[in-house]
Structure formats: C-alpha cells, structure tokens
Amino acid sequence: MGFCSTAQGNICNWMHRYIDQRKYAGSALLICQNGQEVFFHACGHRSIENNLRFQRDSLVRIYSMTKPVTSVALMMLVEQGLFHLDAPLSDFLPEFASMQALIPGATRIDQTEDAPSPSLHQLLTHTSGLSYPFNLGVLPMAMDELDLIFSPQQGPLADRVKLLAQLPLAFQPGARWEYAVGIDVIGHVIEVVTGKSLDVFLAEHIFQPLEMTETAFSVPSGAGDRFASLYTPLEGNAMALGAAKTGSETLRLFDSHGKSPFEAATTFSGGGGLVSTIDDYSKFAEMLRNKGTGKGARLLGQKTVEFMFYNHLPGDIASMGPQSFAEQPMDGTGFGIGGAVVLNPARARCPGSVGDFGWGGMASTYFWIDPVNHLSTVFFTQLSPSSSYPSRAELKALVHSALVD
Template structure:
C-alpha cells in the first residue's frame, strides 16, 4: 500500500513513548489506505486505577470530532432542497431574530450594536459571531456563568440554544473566524427541519447506514467497562484552556467512566457530545474519503463532499483574526464545512497534502483524510485539553514519513 513497514512501526514507538512519559494514559491509531488497513497500534491504559488496557474496542469521548458528523447531517438536509446555506438562523430558531454584536474593544455585555442574523453557512464555518466559554470576551464569561456550552446535563439543545440567543454575538457575522458552539446550534436546526431528535437523526441517517453501532450521545448499554476514563495534566478545570495551570499529576482523573454524565446525556451536543470507538469513527472518515459512500450506503453525493472539503473562507483562518484557543497553526489552513482544510503545508508547518481535511477533539483525539493519497487516519486517546502536547503535527509527520509511494 505504499508504506515502508519499518517507518510505520515508528508510530508505535512514538505512542509508547507518550505513555511511558505519562503524557497520555493510553492511545490507539488506525491508518488506512485505498480502503484497506495499513497499520494499527494501541498501548497504555483506558482506566489506570482499574488497570484496563486501551484496546481497539475502547470507547472514548470524541468531543469536537462530533462537529463533522453534524455538518454532514446538515448537508443531507441541504441535498433534499429543504433550505439553502444562506438561510438565516432565525428561520429555524426564532430566538435568534434581531441580533446584536459586541462593538470592537467591548468590555461589557451592553456595549453592542445591531447586526445581521448569522446564516447556516456562517455557523458551519465558525464565522457566525458565536463563541465558546473558554474564549476571552464578555460573552464567553456570561456563557460560562450560565453553562451554555451544550455539555451533558438535563437541559435539551433547544433550551440551551434559546438561552444562548439572549446573549450578543462577539462580532458581526462574516467579519471574523472564532471557534464556537455554532455546530451545537446547528444540531438544533437538524431537529427542527427533520422533526427528529438529533440522536435519532444521526442513528437513522448516518450511523445505521455506515454500520457505526458503537457511536452515540450516551455510552451504549452493554459496553461494560470499555468506556475510558478522562485525564488531565491541569490543576483545575481541564476545559479552562485560556490560562492553563499544570498540576503535580500529569494524569489526574477528570471524568471517571462509571460516574460520567455520558451515561445519562440529555443535551445532544452536535459540537462535542459523541462517544465512539476507533473502528466506528474510521467508518465515518472513510465515508468522507470515498465521497459520501460507505458500507454499501450513500450518505452524501461526491459533489457535496467536494463542496464541503473546499476552503470556504476568503483565505487562511489566520486572515480572519481568530482569537480562540487552537492547538495547531492557523496559517496555511482554511476551513470547510465541519473541518479544517490544508491550503499550504509549508505555512502550516506540518507535513501533509494540499486538501487534507480533518479535525480533532478536546481529549486529544484527531483524524484526517487525504483524498489525493487515498489515506485516512484516526487517533484516539483521552487527555484534556488537546493543547497539552504537539501530538497532532507529530502524528502527521510520522505518517507522511512512512508513505514512500
């Protein structure tokens, strides 16, 4: 399949070193090319206290690797002619009518000016003016106080979306790029348009057709102890990435698998709520690489996938002045619908191919597809935040170095 086996084996040694140095509790990787598995390795533990191995069937929190799934769901509705991407969000969630945005340099929530309602396309590309609570602005502070990050809990995404709409945007839609809860809000759009809950729509239209039996918003019944523990090197909240404070234990338990809210999730976070196994997510990645088809089922047309995996910004992400947390360079990188697109590997300072499409999750998971080289890669671990170590560019360099034809 065009790989040098000795160089592929470097992947395993690299992963083992992360575990040996107590950077990650455990990890797994799958590399596929031309639709066939070229390499798999797992190491370490999914639950340190219980002494359980990080195996192939270990179930993890994929956090923001949920976003490409929700983006695909939106595009299945667009393909049916149910709405255009330029439709305003208020067509689906009336609470987002008559929006306001912070004025430049605002330090308070009342320093605002009227602005347009963001469109579906702007939500898909993180140019909507929405934000995250871990960013640094008055809206982020209010989101944190009101717990508006669509985390697992008793509220529904409909309730959280309406509460979020009462806050101003952090900038006028289309003027900047900022990583945000926009894809969570789009999960509510899927519900409104389809008439089904987001978990049901995912199961019916994406997971069942692709054979993804181990992916859901709640830890599936019968998975026993396969659900991994989540760890963090931080002293406090592992999601507080703006000013991280490392603690004495590089693998402090953050979310115990038997006590996790992912067993009872009510808020189906389209931006970060799924749990999955590495083989299940590879099925999704391969569907993207194959132009919308997998397991004998067609999810999207090849032309729609081509459209999604193009850069939808006017240039690099860096050209739009992002201020949000990110663990990889924004130079040389654009953004499609639900994932990043490599525009120039040199400017991105990471070996790769122009057109590489992928994204990662807060617990340091990562995937990308390279349609030029018919390559799909999925990497799983469970350490938050994902900015803790430079594993993503290191992983890409290792895979690229092993591909010799």
C-alpha cells in the same frame, strides 16, 4: 504511494513514548489506505486506576470530532432542497431574529449594536459571531457564567439554544473566525427541520447506514467497562483553558465510568457530545474519503463532499483575526464544512498534502483524510485539553514519513 513497514516502528515508538512519559494514559491509531487497513496499534491504559488496557474496542469521548458528523447531517438536508446555506438562522429559530453584536473593543456585555442573524454557512464555518466559554473575551465570560458549554447533562438542546440567543454575538457575522458552539446550534436546526431529536436523526441516517453500532451521545448499555477514563494535566477544570493551571500530576483523573455524564446524556451536543470507537469513526472517515459512500450506502453526493472539502474562508484562518482556542494550526489552514483544510503545508509547518481535511477533539483525539495519498487516519486517546502536547503535528509527520513510492 505505499505505506512503509519499517517506518511503522517509529509510529509505535512514538505512541509508547507518550505513555512512558505519562503524557497519555493510552492511545490507539488506525490508518487505512485505498480502503484497506495498513496500520493499527494500541498501547497503554484506558483506565489507569483499574489497570485496564486501551484496546481497539475502547469507547472514547470524541468531543469536537462530533462536528463533522453533524455537518454531514445538515448537508444531507441541503441535498434534499429543504434550505440553502445562506439562509439566516432566524428562518428556523425565531429567537435569533433581533440580534445584537458587541461593538469593537467592548469591555461589557451591554456594549452592543444591531446585527443580522447569522447564516447557516457562518455557523458551520465558525464565522457567525458565536463563541465558546473557554475562549477569551466578553462573550465567552458571559457564556461561562451561564455554563453554556452544551455538556451532556444540561437538558434539552432547545433550552440551551434559547439561552444562548439571549446573549449578543462577539462580532458582526462574517467579520472574524472564532471557534464556537455554532454547530451545536446547527444540531437544533436539524431537529426543527426534521421533527426528530438529533440523536435519533444521526442514528437513522448516518450511524445505521454506516454500521457505526457503538457511536452515540451516551455510552451504549453494558459497555461501561470499555469506556476510557479522561485525564488532564491541569489542576482545575480540564475545559477551563483560560483559568486552569498545570499541576504536578500529568494524568489527573477527570471523568470515568460509573460517574460520567456521558453515560446518560440529556443534551445532544452536535458540536461535542458523541462517544465512539476507533473502528466506528474510521467508517465515517472512510465515507468522507470515498466522497459520500460507505458500507454500501450513499449518504452524500460526490460533489457535495467535494464542496465540503473546499476552503470556505476568504483566506487561511490566521488571516481572519482569530482570538480563540483552535484544534488545528491557523496559518496555511482554511476551513471547510465540518473540518479544517490544508492550503499550504509549509505555512502550516506540518508535513501533509494540499487538501488534507480533518478535525480533532478536546480530549486530544484527531482524524484527517489525505485525498492525494488516499489515506484516512484516526487517533484516539483521552487527555484534555488537546493543546497540552503537539501530538497532532508529530503524528502527521510520522505518517507522511511512512509513505513511499
């Protein structure tokens, strides 16, 4: 299966149309097949206010595309035999030993019942009972009041996690699927097990071996003018999905070089804190596509990556009663370790291959690996929230239309 040069024009036209319609300020797309680059295009601006073009070396906030990176880090420790995925969180963080969960239909944060400590596996697969402040419900409201979003300048990860442990779970572990801060907690588990801060562990064991020289929790020194501005079509907080309203300006500046918390991070959010370039993240995606190997280094065993790509839910996400925001379709889509897995493209209502694995970020970034057609695709832009436009489904359709015998 090859990549049709004629159809590439449709992809470029689509990217420029988003710019012309002021949906995105700028974007970049990198596609590799069988380990070789087959498409790259960048257009628009990384900073409208400073008239700076979106380029290949532009740095962006990848938000939840951090989750697969942290998940790989945990699986590296699993491969060392240091613990197993069914281990309760309380084995590592004793503050989670005596847990409570909201009773079904609870309307107050004190309406709880006893609950077991979530397992590492439940944290990884968003079935732990944790949540996000931007979801709907009693627990998200309590998290919002405490600003438990794990943003870059909230201090040590350990302090954030201890505060989170004081709240009940939204439901009994394993009962539902709800997009959550569980992988932020996993980040702190990695710190406890290794004795290293998460930024150091990721740098030493993932970024350096893969030569990802511009991926970190803070914008690299001297690279600030390459750091893309973040925009939103919302009037209020770009992350407050339940409260913010669409404004008249589709590209309202929300965060930019010179005043961004991502330029001096103090909280190493394993669920959403990294910044990266498209080439750096493509190296990570290619490592997964190659089942654990990249840049001459083996990070994970082949069978471990295959295990990560399985659906770890009893059915698709939709069958588990989600009540939360999600980065991907829920019908016909399962969840593996660190990302979504396509079970049925027809049910997901998006062209693709069974087994496609990937995830996106709040600023509308997206990546996926197609193991059938040997593709890795990385799309970067900077607009929050990612639910603003159906760009991911449109992009997948465009890429699959370019595949020919």
